[in-house]
Amino acid sequence: MNLTHTKIQPFPHSPPLTHPTFLFSSRSLLPFPRNLKPAHVSPSFLYKKHTLLRYGCFGVSRSRTRSSISEVEAEQKQKPLLVKRAYPFDEIEPKWQRYWEQNRTFRTPNDVDTSKPKFYVLDMFPYPSGAGLHVGHPLGYTATDILARFKRMQGYNVLHPMGWDAFGLPAEQYAIETGTHPKLTTLRNINRFRSQLKSLGFSYDWEREISTIEPQYYKWTQWIFLQLLKRGLAYQAEVPVNWCPALGTVLANEEVVDGVSERGGHPVIRKPMRQWMLKITAYADRLLEDLDELDWPESIKEMQKNWIGRSEGAEVEFCVLDSDGRETDMKITIYTTRPDTIFGATYLVVAPEYTLLSSIVSTEQRESVEEYQDIASRKSDLERTELQKEKTGVFSGCCAKNPTSGEPIPVWVADYVLGSYGTGAIMAVPAHDARDHQFASRFNIPIKWVVTPNNGSCFESGKAYSGEGIIVNSSNLKVGLDINGLSSKEAAYRVIEWAEKVGKGKKKVNYKLRDWLFARQRYWGEPIPVIFLEDSGESFPVLESELPLTLPELDDFTPSGTGEPPLSKAVSWVKTIDPSSGKPATRETNTMPQWAGSCWYYLRFMDPKNSNELVDKAKEKYWSPVDVYVGGAEHAVLHLLYSRFWHKVLYDIGVVSTKEPFKCVINQGIILGEVQYTACKDTDGNYISADSADDLGEYLQENISEERVVKSGEFFVLKDSPNIRLIARAHKMSKSRGNVVNPDDVVSEYGADSLRLYEMFMGPFRDSKTWNTSGIEGVHRFLGRTWRLIVGSPLHHGAFKDGTLVTDEEPTMEQLRTLHKCIAKVTEEIEGTRFNTGISAMMEFINAAYKWDKQPKAIIEAFVLLLSPYAPHMAEEIWSRLGHPDSIAYEAFPKADPAYLKESTVVLPVQINGKTRGTIQVEKGCSEEDAFTLASQDEKLSKYLNGKPIKKRIFVPGKILNVILDRQNVKAGSIQ
Numbered sequence: 001m002n003l004t005h006t007k008i009q010p011f012p013h014s015p016p017l018t019h020p021t022f023l024f025s026s027r028s029l030l031p032f033p034r035n036l037k038p039a040h041v042s043p044s045f046l047y048k049k050h051t052l053l054r055y056g057c058f059g060v061s062r063s064r065t066r067s068s069i070s071e072v073e074a075e076q077k078q079k080p081l082l083v084k085r086a087y088p089f090d091e092i093e094p095k096w097q098r099y100w101e102q103n104r105t106f107r108t109p110n111d112v113d114t115s116k117p118k119f120y121v122l123d124m125f126p127y128p129s130g131a132g133l134h135v136g137h138p139l140g141y142t143a144t145d146i147l148a149r150f151k152r153m154q155g156y157n158v159l160h161p162m163g164w165d166a167f168g169l170p171a172e173q174y175a176i177e178t179g180t181h182p183k184l185t186t187l188r189n190i191n192r193f194r195s196q197l198k199s200l201g202f203s204y205d206w207e208r209e210i211s212t213i214e215p216q217y218y219k220w221t222q223w224i225f226l227q228l229l230k231r232g233l234a235y236q237a238e239v240p241v242n243w244c245p246a247l248g249t250v251l252a253n254e255e256v257v258d259g260v261s262e263r264g265g266h267p268v269i270r271k272p273m274r275q276w277m278l279k280i281t282a283y284a285d286r287l288l289e290d291l292d293e294l295d296w297p298e299s300i301k302e303m304q305k306n307w308i309g310r311s312e313g314a315e316v317e318f319c320v321l322d323s324d325g326r327e328t329d330m331k332i333t334i335y336t337t338r339p340d341t342i343f344g345a346t347y348l349v350v351a352p353e354y355t356l357l358s359s360i361v362s363t364e365q366r367e368s369v370e371e372y373q374d375i376a377s378r379k380s381d382l383e384r385t386e387l388q389k390e391k392t393g394v395f396s397g398c399c400a401k402n403p404t405s406g407e408p409i410p411v412w413v414a415d416y417v418l419g420s421y422g423t424g425a426i427m428a429v430p431a432h433d434a435r436d437h438q439f440a441s442r443f444n445i446p447i448k449w450v451v452t453p454n455n456g457s458c459f460e461s462g463k464a465y466s467g468e469g470i471i472v473n474s475s476n477l478k479v480g481l482d483i484n485g486l487s488s489k490e491a492a493y494r495v496i497e498w499a500e501k502v503g504k505g506k507k508k509v510n511y512k513l514r515d516w517l518f519a520r521q522r523y524w525g526e527p528i529p530v531i532f533l534e535d536s537g538e539s540f541p542v543l544e545s546e547l548p549l550t551l552p553e554l555d556d557f558t559p560s561g562t563g564e565p566p567l568s569k570a571v572s573w574v575k576t577i578d579p580s581s582g583k584p585a586t587r588e589t590n591t592m593p594q595w596a597g598s599c600w601y602y603l604r605f606m607d608p609k610n611s612n613e614l615v616d617k618a619k620e621k622y623w624s625p626v627d628v629y630v631g632g633a634e635h636a637v638l639h640l641l642y643s644r645f646w647h648k649v650l651y652d653i654g655v656v657s658t659k660e661p662f663k664c665v666i667n668q669g670i671i672l673g674e675v676q677y678t679a680c681k682d683t684d685g686n687y688i689s690a691d692s693a694d695d696l697g698e699y700l701q702e703n704i705s706e707e708r709v710v711k712s713g714e715f716f717v718l719k720d721s722p723n724i725r726l727i728a729r730a731h732k733m734s735k736s737r738g739n740v741v742n743p744d745d746v747v748s749e750y751g752a753d754s755l756r757l758y759e760m761f762m763g764p765f766r767d768s769k770t771w772n773t774s775g776i777e778g779v780h781r782f783l784g785r786t787w788r789l790i791v792g793s794p795l796h797h798g799a800f801k802d803g804t805l806v807t808d809e810e811p812t813m814e815q816l817r818t819l820h821k822c823i824a825k826v827t828e829e830i831e832g833t834r835f836n837t838g839i840s841a842m843m844e845f846i847n848a849a850y851k852w853d854k855q856p857k858a859i860i861e862a863f864v865l866l867l868s869p870y871a872p873h874m875a876e877e878i879w880s881r882l883g884h885p886d887s888i889a890y891e892a893f894p895k896a897d898p899a900y901l902k903e904s905t906v907v908l909p910v911q912i913n914g915k916t917r918g919t920i921q922v923e924k925g926c927s928e929e930d931a932f933t934l935a936s937q938d939e940k941l942s943k944y945l946n947g948k949p950i951k952k953r954i955f956v957p958g959k960i961l962n963v964i965l966d967r968q969n970v971k972a973g974s975i976q
């Protein structure tokens, strides 16, 4: 997935907060704004809100930016290495990575035994950016790796592949700047990503690696396009694009910032161009309905529903009047979801790009309308539809007749109405729609109330009432319509019925979902397999037998200046012959968008080398659907919607056997940089507590190092002045803040197992969490303790003895209980993807095991098996030291024996003369005598009991021990 081409946005000025707060823009998780049409909103609208997973960071060591090499060296000389190597991870990890590679340990053979159950666990494959891996990547990858390893050990056939979403803008932009072919840059980046991923010990089947830029792969992307074309699901249309006259090129949405080009700041306008479109709207209903059967986060389902945006309403015709107020043949058809308000429609609005506009506009108004159209063409749809923005518009000079009231109403042109939604024209009801209300108030258009709130409350003056209610002022017997007194629902139904009867309208379902613009004026993408006859311009698909249609070599990637895509420069490639007619033809020079390759890659992993079919039917049937799909929430809409669309088309043509591609989707949380603490100071340099003023902006701010901070309740305060509360903030990692953590540095300092464990231990998998270096030191120490418990302490020169310290003794009951409790917890937590609490259970086990004199082999072996999905390198090493010649990867995962899970002790309250004085821990079934002995030995209870004459003991096994003292023989006042 490519998010790298969107610029990293430094986090805007953050409000002061008193306890660590996740400061990141999560608004993209909000439902798609009402009245905003998907096709008009740049993907960057979503992305800009979610910048973390753009991974636009570079090799910044640990959490600081170092300005020069000498500075780094000077710092290193002063400071010894932060941590002492807790165990020899630097020897173990490369050793086992080599072993896995040489032994093809994680290869999923082509001919798996299909009688066994399967588990397909997939990561959203990355865009191999020049920045390399970011600590955000291994979060999801470690989780899927744990699941893959766990399921393998449970006897499943596991498919756990990795590949590259490798076409994309950054490589092309780099090519334009430097002349380096995008393929070279991309392959270099892929190599780096691959070796970084291998260094983390992920159990991918690297023999199934795929890359969207390889012709053997995109052959099938092109094949799918041809199937869409055959079924009328791919078509050509004139669609506005972002055209930058100064650069002479079409820009992607993410290359346009506030109406100007990101590069150079030149004005960008919307210009219609011939484009390929995919008819995703034909699948809108199925994409909506099938969401119900998916085990996906509700938030994603909601976002998909909003994006599809199904609404039910009506189309109604308004007759255009001539300058004398007579009806003409021209009609303006509007779309409304509130037909009940039609008597309140006091004007119409058409979008500036409304096709009939030029034929209705009056001569006097033509110039101002054209001027307005020109200004609107420079605005993004987002700007146009923003509720807060003051509404603009011009009168068209013509009127239309409200078919219900019979009154003439003016037709306005305003950009808050979009040409591509509904019919591009609306009936404006200012009393009941906020935008219409703003507009009518500004241009002095009458406001007519036609709905009264159900609860009898009055209208708020100066505001629209947009709720439903009881209809008023809505009767015209001349046209045979009276809806007064009806509820909004009934009225809407009656208006539609009436409109259908008099031939002025009909019921209509609309979708916000737009057809998918599938062409890019770019070089670095899949060529679209279509040719055009030179004489007629007629288009024909390239023959399937000619696929792949490979991308021609090019030296010059700069835009042509005419708006023609760069591929038009490959003249000998463009010129071709139509094989069926033998006539000269030219090839399509637009390429596919990056979304194309990522739409179906999960299918190719099932059968990556098949040259005859996209995927073998039997293999697809066995592996489909993906059982768990993990990735960032920023792909909640477009990627998941586009791939669901392609999947459904492939289902309809019999290529796949399931209706949906991904059974379960999980979004991993975002990793934020370390918490930064700030203290406020007045001008005299005195610290001011952060809670002492509403506006801290006027105070000076000083960064406070972690050592000087202590937590006090919910807040953070200065260690030496606890009355000074600090501001604690966690920011998104970004290069400019210098808080980016590079996984390579973590691996070399602590090892891959520590990084894996830490990323899982930071917090619940789906939550956002802050990076904390002392946290990684903590898990590293845990691994060191585990190693020393089993292998022993290092010899004086730092090396470790061969073998382990385990013994052949039979385990004790207590050891078995501790182990099985740990097995039960770790298993339950992996199954529930609560990896952090699984680690806590293992930590508890190690703490308990340190108290044992001996470490029986049977216990330790089982524990190492539990540890192996999390820390596979250490587990393999210990496993081999325990005398096993084969990898641990396919050993059976331990099963908890319920016999050992029952609690063996109970806490027994002890009363003295009816008053509870303490508790004792006793074995279940312990006798009265034993309970009394324990109570007498208890530090707290003994002072009540020792040496006192006892009258009676009341003992309810497992419930209570009550000791009644003989008062007559006790000195007054000695107890009670």
Ligand code: ANZ
Pocket (backbone or CB within 6 Å): 034, 035, 311, 335, 336, 337, 338, 341, 351, 416, 417, 418, 419, 420, 421, 422, 423, 424, 425, 426, 427, 428, 429, 432, 433, 466, 510
């Ligand atoms: C009259 C009306 C009265 C409306 C009222 C709303 C409230 P959804 O639910 O998003 O589909 N509309 C229709 N086409 C539009 C366009 N191209 N650009 C901008 N707005 C458009 O919204 C449908 C409502 O949005 C329609 O119902 C229309 O305004 C407006 F009290 O019609 B309504």
